[in-house]
Amino acid sequence: MVDKLGRIGVLTSGGDAPGMNAAVRAIVRTALDRGAEVYAIYEGYQGMVDGGDRIRKMGWDSVGGILQRGGTTIGSARCSAFRTRDGRVQAARNLLERGVDRLVVIGGDGSLTGATIFRQEWPELLAELVHRGDISQEVADQHPNLVVVGLVGSIDNDMYGTDMTIGADTALHRITEAVDAIQSTAASHQRTFVVEVMGRACGYLALMSALATGAGWVLIPENPPDVEDWEERMCDVLKAGRRAGRRDSIVIVAEGARDRAGNPISSDYVKRVLEERLGEGVRVTILGHVQRGGSPSAFDRNLSTLLGYAAVDEVLSATADSQPYLIGMRGNRIVRSPLMQCVEQTNAVADAIAAHNYEKAMELRGGSFREAFRTMRTLVRALPHPPEPGQKQLRLAVVHSGAPAPGMNTAVRAAVRLGIDKGHVMLGVRNGFKGLIDGDVEEMNWMSVNGWATMGGAELGINREIPSGSDLYAIARNIEEHRIQGLLIIGGWSGYEAAYRLYSERENFPTFNIPIICLPATINNNLPGSELSIGADTALNSIMEAVDKIKQSAVASRRCFVVEVMGRYCGYLALMSGLATGAERVYLHEEGVTLDDLRTDLDYMITGFKKGKRLALMIRNETVNPFYTTSFMCALFEEEGKHLFDVRQAILGHLQQGGNPTPFDRIQATQLAAKCIEFLIEQADQMAPGGAFIGQQGGRVEFHSLEDFRRMTEGQHQRPKEQWWMDLRPVARVLAQPAAHPGHEREVELGL
Secondary structure, X not given: OHHHHOEEEEEEOOOOOOOHHHHHHHHHHHHHHHOOEEEEEOOHHHHHHHOHHHEEEOOHHHHOOOOOOXXXXXXXXXXXXXXXXXXXXXXXXXHHXXXXXXXEEEEOHHHHHHHHHHHHHHHHHHHHHHHHOOOOHHHHHHOOOOEEEEEEEOOOOOOOOOOOOEOHHHHHHHHHHHHHHHHHHHHHHOOEEEEEEOOOOOOHHHHHHHHHHOOOEEEOOOOOOOOOOHHHHHHHHHHHHHHHOOOOEEEEEEOOOEOOOXXXXXXXXXXXXXXXXXXXXXXXXXXXXXXXOOOOOHHHHHHHHHHHHHHHHHHXXXXXXXXXXXXXXXXXXXXXXXXXXXXXXXXXXXXXXHOOOHHHHHHHHOHHHHHHHHHHHHHOOOOOOOOOOOOOOOEEEEEEEOOOOOOHHHHHHHHHHHHHHOOOEEEEEOOHHHHHHHOOEEEEOHHHHOOHHHOOOXXXXXXXXXXXXXXXXXXXXXXXXXXXXXXXXXXXXXHHHHHHHHHHOOOOOHHHOOOEEEEEEOOOOOOOOOOOOEOHHHHHHHHHHHHHHHHHHHHOOOEEEEEEEOOOOOOHHHHHHHHHHOOOEEEOOOOOOOHHHHHHHHXXXXXXHHOOOOEEEEEEEOOOOOOOOHHHHHHHHHHHHOOOOEEEEEEOHHXXXXXXXXXXXXXXXXXXXXXXXXXXXXXXXXXXXXXXXXXXXXXXXXXXXHHHOOOOEEOOOOEEOOOHHHHHHHHHHHHOOOOOOOOOOOOOOOOO
16 A cells, blocks of 8 residues: 555745644644655755655654644754755655655745755656666656645745645734734833834735734835835824824834835834834834744644645645645635746745836735735724715614624724725614614714724624514614614624514515625624634634643643533534644534444543553534533543543633634624625615625625525524535544554554
């Protein structure tokens, strides 16, 4: 089997990125599951040139315990020798000594370009080795081609061919955590801070962190300030913000920022400008390599895991004629693209910036990047544009419904400011639909939502009430009284139910004939028409952080933990947290659980702990089975495990709904809110205004009519009929098998 499949080498190269270890773990375990041998090449290309013990055969447990670790445990190093032909000849010889002719390279564009050159030269390198007598012709004939597959490990998120690169989400976490902390001290002293972030030729981190933190100004390489005296404009905006009541001023600068002439804009220069023109002390914080470090976020762990899993399938199925591919992700789906085409497109952005062709650079970055920049330019304003003379001024209301979800405040802030900037009146409804029933409605201004970008919870208040009967009359009366001409509902299942009810009652209540749109915000991620709801990413990270701590506790004392997570009848949080933490077993309502399942799991644990296992981790969806509760499972495992291991339960509860939203949730909340406001404005002029729910699907923002709500959902279980993430179930099973896979000899896991 091994000879037929070939042997796989995996290396990490270039700058380290959080999530690289998760990718290596996935590659090793998937390869072993497929029956292939896999070798880790330590210290990147330097290890390939050096050979010896820097190219090591990996077993199942060689990658145990690395999922949550930052950096790369197999190392990365710059290698000048590999840039020479002699170095590549030596590298080829070292690979052939172990029969490796398939490579998965995790790195940036330089690392991936080097791999492509190595592949192109492979036949010539083999011929030279045969000529020198270093290998036999037979060996050369057995390995005539080198197969290369690339994964992008880069915190800059600067590579074409994937929506996100390994490490970028974690870097955003580090930046937003730092800026959130800086904002609190800046507000205390009414002070200005300049924060420099990484990104020599890519402004992704700067732009998205500015969007996520509510910064007052941002400078990026792709789109320098479009006025000659941009310094004066920046200072005017910051001054106006102070006059309006803002106590802090944050300017985020990408390290590669420049002006229209191509002159660098350094953080020190921005500091000097602000001190001279604002007449106050300015502090500079250069975040540096803190952006690279630390444990990867849930998104990066799962992204890396899925990419590594797909990379093995690609590298094993490749033929002699296969070109090298880059494995990436677009809209939560794994995609493959020609590697060199991706590198060329990536370099084209840098070339456009160098040529001062900034319009081309923005075009190459893609539509979502351009939209985020346009939105950011509006949100950094100290005050909105005044309404155009004669403009029709709409009155648009925002209301929450359902349970709290981190990111709700971010969405309200974006909706209110973008609506006001377009010349409309924005109304806030307090306490959900109860407030709309009671008439608890107030006009909001630009500063009403100041500071909301970073706040968890729901400042407008919330409840799960779904209006019915006389409630509908009260709502109709208050819509008329407050002259509401459009309704944005930010919330979960009850919000969608309420919207559907209002939409369905239009014949009985003509007042309901206004545009209505639902923005998905629930940690359960159980809403139709949206692959990811606002709040789900934050909840997933909260679960992951709690479980990481649980694992540290459990591994020290031979213990099994059963962790119960929220989700109601949707297993998204259970499955994805299982992937992110390396859980051995995930119990989903969609699959159910039987006594035979529990008995099988128990047998695996008993066998494992007898052989020295120290930790078992099970994650259970809260509604997987009404009889086999978390307490029941713990009691069963405890009784049968006897002296072999202890059992503890962890019901995480409402900590999953709390905390400040993650960068992902903040950014998505802002982008979806912008689309919702556009929808309400467009539909307000229609004879029959639309009712819709919005969401990200396949990497695009899509709208679905409220008429489709029932058709697209399982009403009994309050979840969509189609759940994309269930396709990831086989990946979780492969990577966290609780017992030795048939046909493999491996040690008992000491970590997950």
